[in-house]
Amino acid sequence: MLKSSLFCAVSSAGLEEFILFEAVQSRTKSENATEGWETELEVETVAEATFQQGANGEHEYSGSDQFFEQLNGTLQSLFDSSAVAASPLMAFILLGLAAILAVCILVHPLKAWWLNYNMKSAVDPDSKLNHLPIPPGSFGLPFIGETLAWITQGPKFNSNRRKKYGNVFTTNAISLPIVKVSGHEYVKEILTGEHDKVTTIWPYTVRTILGSHGIVNSIGDIHKYKRKVAFKAFTRAALNDYVPIMRNHATRIVRQMQESDQPLVYPNMLRLTFDVAVNALLGLEISDQVELDMLFKTFHQLVSNVFCLPYNVPGFGFNKGMKARNQLLDLLQIHIEAKKLKKLREESNLDNNNTKSDADNEFELGDLEIKEIAIELMFAGYYTSASALTSAILELARHPDVFSKLENELLQHGILREDSSDEEHMPELNLQNIHKLTYLDQVLKETLRIRPPVLGAYRRAKKTFQIGDYRIPKGWTVIYNIRDTHELEFEHMTEFDPEHFAPDANDKKFRFIPFGGGPRVCIGQEYARIIMKVSLIEMIRCNSSWKLANKTLPKMVAIPTLHPKDGLPVHLQPRKTVGVVTSRSEPVATDSS
Numbered sequence: 001m002l003k004s005s006l007f008c009a010v011s012s013a014g015l016e017e018f019i020l021f022e023a024v025q026s027r028t029k030s031e032n033a034t035e036g037w038e039t040e041l042e043v044e045t046v047a048e049a050t051f052q053q054g055a056n057g058e059h060e061y062s063g064s065d066q067f068f069e070q071l072n073g074t075l076q077s078l079f080d081s082s083a084v085a086a087s088p089l090m091a092f093i094l095l096g097l098a099a100i101l102a103v104c105i106l107v108h109p110l111k112a113w114w115l116n117y118n119m120k121s122a123v124d125p126d127s128k129l130n131h132l133p134i135p136p137g138s139f140g141l142p143f144i145g146e147t148l149a150w151i152t153q154g155p156k157f158n159s160n161r162r163k164k165y166g167n168v169f170t171t172n173a174i175s176l177p178i179v180k181v182s183g184h185e186y187v188k189e190i191l192t193g194e195h196d197k198v199t200t201i202w203p204y205t206v207r208t209i210l211g212s213h214g215i216v217n218s219i220g221d222i223h224k225y226k227r228k229v230a231f232k233a234f235t236r237a238a239l240n241d242y243v244p245i246m247r248n249h250a251t252r253i254v255r256q257m258q259e260s261d262q263p264l265v266y267p268n269m270l271r272l273t274f275d276v277a278v279n280a281l282l283g284l285e286i287s288d289q290v291e292l293d294m295l296f297k298t299f300h301q302l303v304s305n306v307f308c309l310p311y312n313v314p315g316f317g318f319n320k321g322m323k324a325r326n327q328l329l330d331l332l333q334i335h336i337e338a339k340k341l342k343k344l345r346e347e348s349n350l351d352n353n354n355t356k357s358d359a360d361n362e363f364e365l366g367d368l369e370i371k372e373i374a375i376e377l378m379f380a381g382y383y384t385s386a387s388a389l390t391s392a393i394l395e396l397a398r399h400p401d402v403f404s405k406l407e408n409e410l411l412q413h414g415i416l417r418e419d420s421s422d423e424e425h426m427p428e429l430n431l432q433n434i435h436k437l438t439y440l441d442q443v444l445k446e447t448l449r450i451r452p453p454v455l456g457a458y459r460r461a462k463k464t465f466q467i468g469d470y471r472i473p474k475g476w477t478v479i480y481n482i483r484d485t486h487e488l489e490f491e492h493m494t495e496f497d498p499e500h501f502a503p504d505a506n507d508k509k510f511r512f513i514p515f516g517g518g519p520r521v522c523i524g525q526e527y528a529r530i531i532m533k534v535s536l537i538e539m540i541r542c543n544s545s546w547k548l549a550n551k552t553l554p555k556m557v558a559i560p561t562l563h564p565k566d567g568l569p570v571h572l573q574p575r576k577t578v579g580v581v582t583s584r585s586e587p588v589a590t591d592s593s
């Protein structure tokens, strides 16, 4: 019964896809659990049966067999003709046909083997949950799984599969069985299950380039301790100190942008968030522009090669990323020795302020830990913030009504004034008056909802556990989807409307998760919100409007964080006096897709 349902599923799925899990599911629902996929042995037997039936050519494969017989006959007659055999073109055709034939013969056994291979990994002899089905989905093609579809389809990969299988589905990429999870109830399970059901697992290249001594690659108590240390850089007092630093850099970058006819937003926002992070978070005051530029280049080399093929061979991304890592470690060591890496250095010494608990005494942060945390904060911090800022600038250009409302809010709170583009008469900015800007907050939340810089994150199942009606097998990779969760939880995903976050809007937990949640929630989220707010205020204070230089929306690239492929060229309209809202009746860019 079990064998036939699986076999039917495999054979009827055709060459494109196995939709086996639906068959497994319906079988599991209708049959006694003890007849299910309980032991490895049973899985092997099923696979063997599948192979045997394929080899014996029973009715499920009969269509293919007829085709093979016909092909065989055709080839035979071709070989019999000596005139044809002599032709190089015909030899080429024959070789092609032979190759197709080989693929046709191998495809079914290969697929059956692949299915067996994946299903074997789903069995956990220590679990009592083996009676539950694994989430529906497809393991794709042998070895590569659904990697190609994932790469080529972009967001459609998830949305198509969600439509077909639901909000928890199985896939396979580069030979790893993966469960993708969207929607607040499932995402909550994953995020709050950290340390118990799941643990973080970044791709090998990320783990190696960032190192194992930072926060993101630590687990358990040491993870909590390192977060505690790093969190000292994000206290309210620390954030308040950063505001003037953020503002100075934002004004400088916006003024630089104004000097260009068609500045590119994204590279400028990257530079802005980078300079602030070096200055504020690392506490480095690098006055030598050449040194700062070199640091920027090296970080860029590190971040842009963090997600790559795992070959540490010259010319490959991984090798470039490792070189950048080593250069940064050397450079940061110089600053540590000169005691310039103030913040993290001081704060790793928690006994300074007697907040060190007994548990903390077990851990000491050495130079390597401090350097890796520094690299990690930079890695996690400046690309993400630049991505969100770029998206906000893009959306404000497309929505003049939102721009005007924001401008009014700044006017009402005295942050925009008659002489507001004059640096000498800038009204003071601090955490207190920034927090009063509720509409600005709504605009940024809506930006993070519609264009989350990070689309999702990885976990590994520490044990077999249940999610909804399904079982997630121990050792499998789980990805919680941020963008898809936003799409599910908010109507009109693609419509930019800050009213989604109006003060009276329903605030269901885990619906809006641009910063993740649970024990691994983004440590820099408050910092990110402040830098985005300060920078946007400066953009509006210095410019009465901006327009997108291109008529169509840019193509977006997801790695390392979401950003426009063309860098987002804009035309800025520098502000002379407040209230002069320049014509915004020009056509607004429309979606190119």
Ligand code: HEM
Binding pocket: 200, 215, 216, 217, 227, 281, 376, 377, 378, 380, 381, 382, 384, 385, 388, 452, 453, 454, 457, 458, 513, 514, 515, 516, 517, 519, 520, 521, 522, 523, 524, 525, 527, 528
């Ligand atoms: C708009 C800006 C940002 C976004 C959208 C963002 C997003 C995220 C997300 C989704 C996670 C959770 C990843 C997971 O579940 O594994 C995360 C973690 C993290 N973020 Fe952010 N982030 C932003 C800015 C920052 C900044 C500015 C910093 C530091 C300067 C930072 C440092 C970190 C760190 C260290 C973690 C790892 C936390 C852990 O593993 O315990 N992020 N961030």
